[in-house]
Amino acid sequence: MDQGEELVFDDEATPADAVKKLREKLTACQEERTSYLTGWQRTQADFANHKRHEATLQGDKELWAKADLIEQLLPALDALELSLKHSPSPELSIVHKQLMEGLKKIGVERYGSTEDTFDHSSFEALQQIPTEKQDEDQTIAEVHRVGFKIGTKIIRPAQITIRNYHG
Secondary structure (H helix, E strand, O other): OOOOOOOOOOOOOOHHHHHHHHHHHHHHHHHHHHHHHHHHHHHHHHHHHHHHHHHHHHHHHHHHHHHHHHHHHHHHHHHHHHHHHHOOOHHHHHHHHHHHHHHHHOOEEEEOOOOOEOOOOOEEEEEEEEEOOHHHOOEEEEEEEOEEEEOOEEEEOEEEEEEEEOO
C-alpha cells in the first residue's frame, strides 16, 4: 500500500469484507517489506565481501612489492656475505647484522640448512648424492645458497644438494 493511498470501502461491504481487504493489504505490505529487507541484507553482505576482498588484494600487493624489493637486494646481500667469508671484518659484520635485522623486522625469513626438511616448493635441488641409509632419503646434505621468504611467499628458493636412497 502506497503512502497516502486510502482504503475505500463500499457502503455495501460488510465488516468481514473490510477485514479481509485489510488483511490482504497487510500481507502485501509484509511481502514487500521482506523483499526490501532481503535485498538490503544481500547488499550489506556483498559490500562486506567486497571490503574483505579489497583488503586481501591490498595485503597481496604489499607482500609482492616487498618481495620484489628484497629480490632486487639479494645479490648485494650475497656479495656482502661472500666478502665476509673471504675477508671477515668487524665493520662488514655490523652492516650484515643490521641488514638481516631489518629484513627480519619486515617479515623476511632466511631458510636453508641441513636441519631443514626437503620440500620441492621451497628448495631447488642442484644435485643428488646417494646414501646407504634409508632414513636419510630426501634429506638436505649441503646448502649452496640460502633461500628467503616472506610469509608463505618464496622470494628465492634455497639451492641444495639432497641425499637419495636407492635401497
